[in-house]
Amino acid sequence: GQQVMQIPQYQHVQEGEDFTTYCNSSTTLSNIQWYKQRPGGHPVFLIQLVKSGEVKKQKRLTFQFGEAKKNSSLHITATQTTDVGTYFCARDPTGTASKLTFGTGTRLQVTL
């Protein structure tokens, strides 16, 4: 099937540093969603991007959708220990409202 790859797989930062995770697809995406899963927890919906070049912000989080709609990124400014978790992007592979396919995830560790 059509893969959605995320890089990096894992990142360890010190509190206050910035963090970025990238989601890349070989095919054009109709939309992209982002989720966060805390250790031992369940995925929590963060945002959906639909338009080419779209940028959305949630406090210290900035989400971007590429101009070609083949990639997306999540950037966290000045990380905090509460940002620890795994960040997943997800797509609707057919664009016809079926189910979401999740990316491989990026695990973020933040230390003081």
Place this chain on the structure above:
Amino acid sequence: NAGVMQNPRHLVRRRGQEARLRCSPVKGHSHVYWYRQLPEEGLKFMVYLQKENIIDESGMPKERFSAEFPKEGPSILRIQQVVRGDSAAYFCASSPVAGASNYGYTFGSGTRLTVV
């Protein structure tokens, strides 16, 4: 407004037994999805259901696994004759509309299945 309720949170089964996982979606959500997650791995789609209908079961193993979402009551994921490889976290999610939307999916807390 309760979210997605899954039970049990933890389930231990011996090899060969049956496991039944329950999921009550958010009130008003008619779309239910089951995902499996192995430790340190991503979420793998299993099945998508609407009330009384299986819409997409392309991620379900052909044998031993079944799912239903009856007119009344929770969605059930049933695993017969469990094997050690079935040990995983099983997450249920619901949404008010099909597929991707600005609502996203609401996930339950999951059922952690351990087969001994």
